[in-house]
Amino acid sequence: MNPLVAPEASRHRDARCALSVNVNKVALLRNTRHLGIPSVMRAAELCLLAGAQGITVHPRPDARHIRSEDVHELAALLKTWPQAEYNIEGNPTQNLMDFVRALRPQQVTFVPDSEDQFTSDHGWNLPADMARLRPLIAECKALGVRVSLFMDPLPLAMPLVAELGADRIELYTETYASAYGTPRQAEVLAGFTATANAALAVGLGINAGHDLSRDNLTTFLREVPGVQEVSIGHALIADALELGYTETVREYQRAIQRAYSL
Template sequence: MTAARRTALSVNVNKVALVRNTRHLGIPSVTRAAQLCLEAGAQGITVHPRPDARHIRAQDVYDLAALLKAWPGREFNIEGNPTQNLMDFIREVRPDQATFVPDGEDQFTSDHGWSFPQDAERLRPLIAECKALGVRVSLFMDAVPGQMAAARAVGADRVELYTEPYAAAWATPGQERQLQQYAAAAQAALDAGLGVNAGHDLNRDNLAAFVARVPGLLEVSIGHAFVADALELGYAATVRAYQQCIDQGLA
C-alpha cells in the first residue's frame, strides 16, 4: 500500500443503534450519524445486523442503503453470518460488499474467523450467489497465512483480518510478533489474489502502526472505538482523526 491509494475508512454504526435502542425516541439517529461521517470524508458505512436486532434493525439497513445511493463512490458494507439473516439483506439491498462472519446467533461480538476446509462447502454457493448479484464478498478471517489461498478458492474477493489479537497485544512485548503475523497473512492474501480489509478493536492508538506494517490494506472497518471517540470529539472530528492515523501509517 502506498499513499497513492489511501486505505478506506468504513465507519461501523452499530453502537449508535445500540444507544438508540435503549429508549423509544429514535435518537441518536443512525442515518444522521452515517450522513455526518460521509460528509466528513468517510469512504464507507458498515452495519452488522444480528438476528436479535439488538442494535442495527432491518429498517436501518434499508434506510442506510437509500442514503448511500446519494453518495456515489462511497460503499455500503453489510456484515453477518450468511447462514442466518445476512443473505436476505444482500438479496434485497445489494450492497457494495458483504462481509461473511461466522457468528453464533447469541454471540456477544465477533471473535474468530472462518476455517478451511471445514467451512468451504457451505460458503461456496453463498459466495457465488452474492457475486451473481454484483456484491463483492469479504470473509472474516484469523491472521493465518495458510488459510488465505483456501479463502480465494471458495470464491472470496477479499478477506477481513480479525484484529482483536493485535489490539490485545498493543503496547506489550507481543505487539511486534502480532504485527509480523498480520503482515504475513496479508501478504499471503495478496499472493492468492485477494484484497485485504481489517477490523475489530482498531483505534486511534494502534491504527497507524497496523497500516504501516500490513501490505495492501484496502479498508479498515471501525465501530466501537470510533463511536466512543465521537462521544467526545463529534463525528466529523473523529473521521478526520482516524484518517490522520491512516495517513500517518502510510507516510
C-alpha cells in the first residue's frame, strides 16, 4: 500500500514514511537557458520510477523556478501514476488557490511565504493567521483536497491547527538540519518530538520538510513519531547531480528504511 494514500488513522511509528520529491530546483536550472533542459517532467518520471511516492512543487508568483505550465503538465503525469500523490505548496493568498481549483491535487500545503521571499523560513502564526486561513482550508476540503499547514515546532499551536480543519502539519525542519551533528541536536529534536506528539493527540497527520538530507533524515524519523511524508528538494536534487535520479531516490528510501530498522 502506498503510505501517501493510507488512511489518516495509520499514524504509528512503524508505518513507513513516504518520499515526495520537490522538483523546483530542476526547473530553476532549466530556466537559466531556453533549451528546455533539464526536463522537469523527465525528472519527476525518473523519481517515480525509482520508487518516490509523490511529487511536490512550490510555484511562486514570479515563476522563478516552477512555472504554471509545469504545474499543469505534472498534474497530467501524476494521473498516470495513481499510486503516487501530487503535493502543491504555496501561499494561498497569492497564486496557489488557482492551481488547487483547477487541478485538485491530493494534497495542498499552505506556506506563509512573501512574494519576494528567497525560500520558506517560518511557519504560520497561530492564532493571528487563523481568520484568513479558515475559509481557504474549508474551500480546499470542499474540493476534496487534503490540507497541510507549514508549521514551526510549537506544540501549543497543534490544537489551533486542528480547530481550523487542516488535515496535517508539515514540520519546518531547518532548525533541526542546522543543529544536526552539534551539541544542540538532542534539544532541538525534542521540540519536534513534542510537537509531533501534540499533533497526533489532536488527530493531525504529520509531514516534514526543509533541509532534510541523506545525512540527517534517518535520525529525524527515528526520533519524531508519526511522520507520514517527507518532502525533499534541494538536497535530493543536489545528490542527483552526482548519483543520478534513480540511485538518489533509492538512497533516500534506504535512509527512510533505516529509521524503522532495529
